[in-house]
Amino acid sequence: xxxxxxxxxxxxxxxxxxxxxxxxxxxxxDVRTPAEFESAHIPGSYNxxxxxxxxxxxxxxxxxxxxxxxxCRSGARARQAAQVLREARLDHIHILDGGIAAWDAAGKPxxxxxxxxxLERQVRGVxxxxxxxxxxxxxxxxxxxxxxxxxxxxxxxxxxVTDTCGMxxxxxxxxxxxxxxxxxxxxxxxxxTSEIS
Numbered sequence: 001x002x003x004x005x006x007x008x009x010x011x012x013x014x015x016x017x018x019x020x021x022x023x024x025x026x027x028x029x030d031v032r033t034p035a036e037f038e039s040a041h042i043p044g045s046y047n048x049x050x051x052x053x054x055x056x057x058x059x060x061x062x063x064x065x066x067x068x069x070x071x072c073r074s075g076a077r078a079r080q081a082a083q084v085l086r087e088a089r090l091d092h093i094h095i096l097d098g099g100i101a102a103w104d105a106a107g108k109p110x111x112x113x114x115x116x117x118x119l120e121r122q123v124r125g126v127x128x129x130x131x132x133x134x135x136x137x138x139x140x141x142x143x144x145x146x147x148x149x150x151x152x153x154x155x156x157x158x159x160x161v162t163d164t165c166g167m168x169x170x171x172x173x174x175x176x177x178x179x180x181x182x183x184x185x186x187x188x189x190x191x192x193t194s195e196i197s
Contacts, residue, residue: 010097011069013106020044025066027191031081032072032100033172038113042071042103046187050077051172053084056184061088063191068092073118074099076163123167127152 011019019026020042028045030037037047048060050072070078070085070093078095085093096103104110117125131149138146159165 009094011094012097013102013108016069016096016103017106017108019069027064027066027068027194028071029064029068029081030071030100031077033119035116036073036118039116039118040100040104040110040112042100043109043111045071046191048081048184048187049172050081051169052184053081056188057084057088059184059188060085060191061090063188064090064092066092067094069094069096071096071103072099073120074101080164119168119172122171123165126167126171127156 016028020028028042030041030045030047031050031053032047033049033051034047037045037049041047048056053060064085068085068090070081072078072081075095075098078099082093082095098105100110130152134146134148134150134152137148138144155166159167
């Protein structure tokens with residue numbers, strides 16, 4: 001195992017787990033939605049939803065003095081969050097390889113709460129429903145309504161090419177994906193306090 005993290009590296013589950021077990025000065029920042037975080041998260045991690053990160057990156061930059069590992073479901077949102085934080089000159093940001101899914105698959109501890117659909121699953125559900133509805137409407141009602149399916153398909157292709165997802169951004173703002181844990185002032189205060197102690 002490494003004694004130190006290399007700046008900006010992808011961190012595998014075993015390395016991250018050992019760092020946490022050794023109580024290293026490392027912060028676990030979970031960038032999933034509050035609903036996803038409440039469903040299951042790594043004990044001791046902080047929830048900083050990706051959609052709130054840009055407006056609070058300077059506060060986080062001041063609060064994060066020690067290395068941080070960014071966590072999401074699979075790694076895509078963590079990479080986006082890393083880019084935002086590196087723009088704030090935080091170079092001690094790392095990404096958990098495979099995200100919370102890999103952590104869970106490795107049998108590492110998770111704090112579980114009320115189970116909800118993850119954001120990626122919600123995107124698949126909404127996109128799939130729109131494609132089916134658009135296809136059926138195009139066949140049964142009016143052919144131009146089939147363009148709904150084409151538009152969703154184009155959006156998914158664009159999402160794959162750019163590694164972003166506009167639908168996920170919109171869904172993340174819905175009340176279903178909000179929770180009491182997204183008070184950024186409280187999260188920044190807790191991060192700052194833990195850096196001092």
